[in-house]
Amino acid sequence: MTERSFRDEVLAMVRRVPEGKVVSYGAVASLLGAPRAARGVGRALGTLPPDTDVPWWRVVNRNGEISIKGAPGLPALQRSLLAAEGVRPGPGGRISWTRFGWRGPEGGE
């Protein structure tokens, strides 16, 4: 069978994140069976084309903050997309895992 690159698995997993929910890089890595590959997840999302159907904006770092460091406008775009889904950072500027954290495919979508 075709070896599915780690990148493809990451994209497939992120595609399952329901609207209005967020997940951390480490969580995605964990769901893929590689709990220490958080960076690999970030890298995978970094290769996404601007017209992708993958909801990359639903992935944030463990603190519930935007962790993008690429183009200057991307962080703002992510905040905007999240806000459009009802995901808003709390008083501290962090997104609450209790309210918006996605538990994974088995945790209930």
Added chain:
DNA sequence: ATAATGACTGAAT
């Protein structure tokens, strides 16, 4: 095959 890079994380300060 080795070295460098980066949308990460946990532990130590």
Added chain:
DNA sequence: AATTCAGCCATTA
């Protein structure tokens, strides 16, 4: 609680 350090991983040159 906030910041700093060092480890970990997949991918690219």
